[in-house]
Amino acid sequence: MSQDNEKRIAAESAASMVHDGMIVGLGTGSTAEFAIARLGEKVRGGLRIKGVPTSERTANRARNERIPLLDFSQVTRLDMALDGADEFDPALNLIKGGGGALFREKIVAAAADKLVIFADSSKQVEKLGRFPLPVEVNPFGWQVTLEKIKALCPEVTLRGGSDKPFVTDNHGYIIDCGFGQIDDPAELERQLKSIVGVVETGLFVGMAQFVCLGRGDKVEVLKPRA
Numbered sequence: 001m002s003q004d005n006e007k008r009i010a011a012e013s014a015a016s017m018v019h020d021g022m023i024v025g026l027g028t029g030s031t032a033e034f035a036i037a038r039l040g041e042k043v044r045g046g047l048r049i050k051g052v053p054t055s056e057r058t059a060n061r062a063r064n065e066r067i068p069l070l071d072f073s074q075v076t077r078l079d080m081a082l083d084g085a086d087e088f089d090p091a092l093n094l095i096k097g098g099g100g101a102l103f104r105e106k107i108v109a110a111a112a113d114k115l116v117i118f119a120d121s122s123k124q125v126e127k128l129g130r131f132p133l134p135v136e137v138n139p140f141g142w143q144v145t146l147e148k149i150k151a152l153c154p155e156v157t158l159r160g161g162s163d164k165p166f167v168t169d170n171h172g173y174i175i176d177c178g179f180g181q182i183d184d185p186a187e188l189e190r191q192l193k194s195i196v197g198v199v200e201t202g203l204f205v206g207m208a209q210f211v212c213l214g215r216g217d218k219v220e221v222l223k224p225r226a
Contacts, residue, residue: 006120006214007084011035013212013219014082014118020048023075025108026062027083028055028101031118035082040065052078054108055101056169072111081112085119086131086202088211090225092117093185097134097202100159100168106200109207118212129182134159134202135192136172145197146175152191153177172199 011034018024018039026036036058043049043066051067052075053059062069083105087095094117096102109115133153137145142158142165149156155178160166165173182188182203189203211222 003120003122005217007031007118008034008214009217009219010118010120010212010214011084012038013221014116015039015042017116018042018047018049018080018082022079023050023052023070023077025078025081025083025112026051026053026058026067027081027105028058029084029099031084031120032058032082033061035118036061036065036067040067043067052108052111054083054104055099076111078108078112080114080116081109082116082118083109085117085123085204085211087123087125087128088117088119088208089125089128091206092208092211092222092224093128093206094204094208095128095131095133095202096204097136097174098131100134100166100174102134102202103136103168103170103172103200106204109204114210115208116210116212117208119214121213121215124213127181127183128185128203129179132157132176132178133182135175135177136168136170136199136201137175137197138199139171139173141197142173142175145195148195148197149175149177149192152188153179170199
């Protein structure tokens with residue numbers, strides 16, 4: 001079964017957890033678009049929900065699907081957030097940010113009563129770190145911030161390069177960090193967040209309640225394992 005099909009069935013399974021009257025965080029990325037498409041079908045069929053998007057790309061996609069949208073000037077608590085992940089471990093700690101929306105994704109996840117992740121089977125790992133960890137930094141003095149991050153991780157890259165850096169929806173830059181195996185995600189999160197200039201990291205530690213995992217033609221719903 002193809003990876004795209006695993007993504008689709010996982011995302012559609014997560015979308016099935018959304019019920020009438022919910023306010024739902026809408027994630028960013030190729031897998032999230034499957035969930036948004038399914039929610040759009042349900043909205044056009046009579047489901048009454050409102051969405052809070054995690055990126056401008058997601059907002060545009062949701063509008064095309066006729067999903068009503070809110071922002072945090074109108075609501076500060078969400079019933080559920082649906083999003084993908086670049087990796088997850090048995091405790092459902094995540095690496096996110098491959099699409100560059102990690103800051104908004106983390107704010108939306110923190111505002112939600114439940115964070116439901118969907119992923120294909122390639123995203124399941126025993127320990128995080130195979131996927132480079134994205135870290136969003138302030139553009140002012142990003143070179144200084146990168147040098148500080150280098151003290152923790154020698155393998156760092158400014159996404160897009162210094163001539164044309166990738167710019168997030170918040171006007172930040174992304175530094176991709178090749179830590180390799182991350183033995184203590186919570187401690188690494190603490191160390192990175194202590195660096196002046198770091199806006200947010202792609203480590204989502206202890207935030208997800210469920211992962212809908214597409215494996216072959218079936219979906220497994222996983223809960224955190226200690």
